[in-house]
Amino acid sequence: MISWFRRLAWLLDRRRFEAELGEEIRIHEEMAAEQARHEGMAPDEAGFAARRRVGNRAQLAEAARDVWRPPALGDLGQDLRYALRGLRRQPGYAAAAAITLMLAIGATTALFSVLDALLLRPLPYRQADRMVQVWEHKRTSDNRENLVSPANFLDWHDRARSFEHLAAYTWSSLPLAGNTPAVVYGRMVTGNFYSVMGARPALGRGFLPGDTLVGAPRALIVSHALWSTRFGGDSAVIGKPIPLREGSAQIVGVMPEGFRPLGSEEYWEPWPMQSDLRTRRGRYAMVVGRLRTGAAAEDADRELKGIAAALEQEHPKFNAEWGTRVVPLGEQVTGGARPVLLLLAGAIASVLLIACLNVANLRLGQVLARRTELAVRTALGASRTRIIRQMLAEGLVLAAIGGALGIIAAIAGVRALVAAQVTLIPRLEEVTVSLRVLVFALGLTALIGLAFGLAPALALREDALRQPLSRRGGETGSAPRARRLRGALVSVQVALSLMLLAGASLSVRSLGKLLAVDPGFEPGGVLTVELELPEEAYAGPGRKIAFYETLVERVRGIPGITDIGLVNFLPLRGFTPGTGFQVVGRPEPAAGQAPSTQLIVADPGYHQAMGTPILQGRGLTPADQLGTPRVILVNQAFARRAFPGADPIGQRVKVAYAEPDSILSIVGVVADMRRDGLDVEPAPMVVYPFRQYPFGYMTLVVRSSRDPEALAPAIRAEIAALDRSLPVLGVETLESRIHATTADRRYPMLLLSLLASLALVLSAVGLYGVLAYLVGQRAREIGIRKALGASRGAIARLVLGEGFRFVLLGVVVGLLAALFTTRYLGALLYGLAPNDPVTLGAGALILLAVAALAAWIPARRALRVDPAVTLREDG
Amino acid sequence: MAARRVALRAELLPGTLDLLILKTLSVQPMHGYGIAQHIGRLSAEALRVEEGSLYPALQRLRLKGWVKAEWKLSPTRRRARYYALTPAGRRQLAQEVSAFDRLVTAVRRVVRPA
Numbered sequence: 011m012i013s014w015f016r017r018l019a020w021l022l023d024r025r026r027f028e029a030e031l032g033e034e035i036r037i038h039e040e041m042a043a044e045q046a047r048h049e050g051m052a053p054d055e056a057g058f059a060a061r062r063r064v065g066n067r068a069q070l071a072e073a074a075r076d077v078w079r080p081p082a083l084g085d086l087g088q089d090l091r092y093a094l095r096g097l098r099r100q101p102g103y104a105a106a107a108a109i110t111l112m113l114a115i116g117a118t119t120a121l122f123s124v125l126d127a128l129l130l131r132p133l134p135y136r137q138a139d140r141m142v143q144v145w146e147h148k149r150t151s152d153n154r155e156n157l158v159s160p161a162n163f164l165d166w167h168d169r170a171r172s173f174e175h176l177a178a179y180t181w182s183s184l185p186l187a188g189n190t191p192a193v194v195y196g197r198m199v200t201g202n203f204y205s206v207m208g209a210r211p212a213l214g215r216g217f218l219p220g221d222t223l224v225g226a227p228r229a230l231i232v233s234h235a236l237w238s239t240r241f242g243g244d245s246a247v248i249g250k251p252i253p254l255r256e257g258s259a260q261i262v263g264v265m266p267e268g269f270r271p272l273g274s275e276e277y278w279e280p281w282p283m284q285s286d287l288r289t290r291r292g293r294y295a296m297v298v299g300r301l302r303t304g305a306a307a308e309d310a311d312r313e314l315k316g317i318a319a320a321l322e323q324e325h326p327k328f329n330a331e332w333g334t335r336v337v338p339l340g341e342q343v344t345g346g347a348r349p350v351l352l353l354l355a356g357a358i359a360s361v362l363l364i365a366c367l368n369v370a371n372l373r374l375g376q377v378l379a380r381r382t383e384l385a386v387r388t389a390l391g392a393s394r395t396r397i398i399r400q401m402l403a404e405g406l407v408l409a410a411i412g413g414a415l416g417i418i419a420a421i422a423g424v425r426a427l428v429a430a431q432v433t434l435i436p437r438l439e440e441v442t443v444s445l446r447v448l449v450f451a452l453g454l455t456a457l458i459g460l461a462f463g464l465a466p467a468l469a470l471r472e473d474a475l476r477q478p479l480s481r482r483g484g485e486t487g488s489a490p491r492a493r494r495l496r497g498a499l500v501s502v503q504v505a506l507s508l509m510l511l512a513g514a515s516l517s518v519r520s521l522g523k524l525l526a527v528d529p530g531f532e533p534g535g536v537l538t539v540e541l542e543l544p545e546e547a548y549a550g551p552g553r554k555i556a557f558y559e560t561l562v563e564r565v566r567g568i569p570g571i572t573d574i575g576l577v578n579f580l581p582l583r584g585f586t587p588g589t590g591f592q593v594v595g596r597p598e599p600a601a602g603q604a605p606s607t608q609l610i611v612a613d614p615g616y617h618q619a620m621g622t623p624i625l626q627g628r629g630l631t632p633a634d635q636l637g638t639p640r641v642i643l644v645n646q647a648f649a650r651r652a653f654p655g656a657d658p659i660g661q662r663v664k665v666a667y668a669e670p671d672s673i674l675s676i677v678g679v680v681a682d683m684r685r686d687g688l689d690v691e692p693a694p695m696v697v698y699p700f701r702q703y704p705f706g707y708m709t710l711v712v713r714s715s716r717d718p719e720a721l722a723p724a725i726r727a728e729i730a731a732l733d734r735s736l737p738v739l740g741v742e743t744l745e746s747r748i749h750a751t752t753a754d755r756r757y758p759m760l761l762l763s764l765l766a767s768l769a770l771v772l773s774a775v776g777l778y779g780v781l782a783y784l785v786g787q788r789a790r791e792i793g794i795r796k797a798l799g800a801s802r803g804a805i806a807r808l809v810l811g812e813g814f815r816f817v818l819l820g821v822v823v824g825l826l827a828a829l830f831t832t833r834y835l836g837a838l839l840y841g842l843a844p845n846d847p848v849t850l851g852a853g854a855l856i857l858l859a860v861a862a863l864a865a866w867i868p869a870r871r872a873l874r875v876d877p878a879v880t881l882r883e884d885g
Numbered sequence: 886m887a888a889r890r891v892a893l894r895a896e897l898l899p900g901t902l903d904l905l906i907l908k909t910l911s912v913q914p915m916h917g918y919g920i921a922q923h924i925g926r927l928s929a930e931a932l933r934v935e936e937g938s939l940y941p942a943l944q945r946l947r948l949k950g951w952v953k954a955e956w957k958l959s960p961t962r963r964r965a966r967y968y969a970l971t972p973a974g975r976r977q978l979a980q981e982v983s984a985f986d987r988l989v990t991a992v993r994r995v996v997r998p999a
Contacts, residue, residue: 038916
């Protein structure tokens with residue numbers, strides 16, 4: 011043990027040791043020469059004699075060095091040199107192995123970076139593990155994450171003991187005036203919001219109680235991004251009034267860079283908790299909390315559920331069937347992406363495994379081909395351990411090259427991923443190749459290196475090393491053990507590839523099916539333009555109607571426009587208001603049991619512009635205006651739900667909306683639209699006429715025969731002509747909206763497809779390698795068979811049969827495994843069962859076809875074997 | 886002179902070089918040249934220690950912790966690396982001496998049966 015410390019000391023201070031030894035030997039020589047002179051020798055003869063006596067100094071130093079050098083390390087340098095030389099001699103093999111490893115290590119490392127950032131690294135808040143999100147949810151509904159009623163929040167806040175802080179926030183917008191009017195979106199937050207988040211402004215101050223007093227200037231804390239883009243990063247802006255379209259606001263603080271915990275908010279303002287918030291009216295707040303020390307999320311969940319039960323008793327009309335759910339914030343943030351990420355991690359791990367098997371297979375073949383060389387070295391006295399060490403060195407060198415390239419590829423890959431801004435992945439901007447990731451990659455590389463070194467070494471039993479010398483090389487074919495091992499590797503690869511292929515095909519077909527879903531409108535050629543009229547300048551219904559109807563008439567005049575309409579909430583925008591309704595003449599439903607419907611406001615042109623037909627009754631007309639009977643359209647889902655088997659036209663309903671006691675007559679049934687996602691069945695919906703319910707926030711829907719994007723400037727000009735200070739909130743085509751809603755599926759699908767293709771190619775290469783080797787080994791046997799009159803078919807069967815035994819085994823195993831694993835695709839699939847037989851069968855066929863292609867080249871070579879040549883070769 | 890040395894030089898029994906060095910150093914600390922001279926003199930030039938074996942052997946003994954090395958000035962005011970026995974080296978010497986005695990006795994019994 012102690013001697014190891016001394017060896018270590020030697021290793022660390024080798025230079026000094028060697029210098030001392032050299033000095034010592036020089037002195038020895040001097041002493042010897044002196045002695046010789048004393049004995050009467052001539053000085054130069056004495057020096058010569060002394061040198062001769064000491065002999066070769068370098069040899070002596072080397073012998074002394076050997077004493078110190080740790081035994082295994084001594085030959086390591088030599089092993090590595092041999093390994094490098096060996097790889098240089100076979101550049102094709104070395105390149106194939108290194109590139110395979112690069113792809114595998116690169117892909118794995120890149121994905122590990124994502125997993126590390128999303129699942130392993132804590133959220134960037136102080137004691138983030140104590141932060142929770144609180145939802146309400148109606149027990150009769152599938153939606154487990156409903157917004158919260160501020161009134162309920164206030165009661166939780168007063169009664170709950172599990173929280174250090176419980177804060178609420180809701181949405182808010184800020185119409186900035188100035189040279190470029192713009193609307194930015196932020197949040198209205200309760201005063202303790204920053205205590206929950208554990209953050210404070212980087213500049214300026216937090217909110218004070220005085221900020222919410224009546225008459226106080228509107229106080230804002232802005233995001234670092236808004237501060238730098240809109241206000242030039244000037245700290246002088248703090249405390250000064252900034253002009254809004256009406257009045258002004260005051261920036262009191264700037265949050266640190268990157269602090270945007272709620273997503274895309276640009277600012278925060280205090281939410282005055284006035285007493286009228288205690289009136290139970292709607293659910294529109296988000297609630298976050300920081301747990302008290304010692305309280306677990308489960309405790310808080312239990313406590314709030316108790317409070318919610320009490321509130322259910324106290325306010326049955328509003329709270330019947332409503333419960334609460336406390337979710338740790340970390341889980342909330344990664345929640346949706348977690349299964350997909352884990353799925354992709356599995357897929358990447360499979361590709362890594364396939365790649366490793368491939369390289370192991372390559373190496374096995376290469377080692378088998380070198381059996382004669384290894385046998386000669388064994389015969390010349392190389393020990394088995396020495397040969398194993400040599401293999402290990404070769405494996406490590408290969409892995410190191412592949413690993414280095416892989417890490418470079420991973421860094422590039424992560425950059426590309428971050429640049430792609432996939433919305434599915436939360437916190438993507440935090441993904442980097444961190445030190446931890448590098449350690450992971452290096453560990454992976456070392457493991458692979460060890461495996462590659464040891465596997466072939468172990469496959470070569472001792473007799474395998476002697477055999478080649480005792481018989482003529484190659485004559486007996488390769489060691490059957492090694493051949494079976496290679497075949498088994500191919501089977502495993504095929505099985506893994508088939509699993510990936512099945513997963514990829516399922517997701518591709520799902521996306522295809524999803525895109526083939528009829529959304530209930532014609533997205534082609536439609537541009538949408540979002541506007542919001544400021545309440546102050548456009549107070550009352552008349553001004554709003556006048557503005558929008560004038561705008562519609564002016565835009566209609568732009569050449570190329572065929573249809574134009576107005577709606578408040580477009581489909582697939584992620585938000586549609588909803589409420590309960592009641593059919594007039596039927597008994598009032600029990601509390602919490604009222605059926606619910608979505609509701610939108612539209613003008614007479616809307617459905618025509620969307621390409622959605624009116625199926626029964628009539629559409630909206632300009633005559634449906636203030637002062638005439640209240641009318642609505644309903645969609646098919648509404649008609650089915652409320653009037654199964656009956657004619658909805660002429661029926662009357664009450665909707666718990668703006669005027670809950672108004673009686674609304676149904677005048678038409680409009681076709682269903684998919685509002686909440688292409689994969690979500692349409693919910694009941696009612697359409698209010700714009701003239702009866704004028705809204706300040708409306709979206710212009712413009713259908714044209716031209717490229718819709720090209721219309722944007724002309725439409726903007728018309729808007730500016732009516733109101734120069736009115737900002738345009740958003741311009742996009744319906745097609746890009748549909749594209750955006752499928753992004754979350756498209757990305758995993760793309761990745762899975764890439765991985766499956768990679769797996770397929772790698773497996774094909776593996777199979778090719780095994781068969782090519784086989785044909786090379788059995789060339790002589792094939793020659794003899796041919797000479798004895800074997801048909802071409804028999805030869806092809808011989809070669810292909812050998813390979814396809816392993817492929818078929820892999821396909822069977824792969825299909826069984828796919829049946830088991832594709833279940834985890836779950837949420838990614840649409841309109842397909844995870845065990846869809848067509849997809850799985852097609853996957854198996856594709857794999858067999860690729861395998862046939864890979865086998866074809868070696869088989870052809872076998873057919874070309876010329877018996878005259880092979881038989882003469884060893885003659 | 887060289888010829889005479891070669892003729893008289895006895896093959897060292899394996900392991901005896903360590904014993905000779907340890908024994909030499911038990912008298913007093915000595916540098917490498919001194920050790921070689923001492924062994925030569927005491928054996929009446931019958932045992933000639935090769936420098937090529939001596940220095941690796943010294944390193945080996947250092948590694949095992951039986952001797953320690955130190956640069957000192959010789960009586961002739963020449964700087965040299967002096968080797969000295971450690972307590973562990975002393976114990977090792979006692980063991981090796983008795984093992985050598987047993988070996989020699991055994992060899993003698995075989996060579997000259999009583």
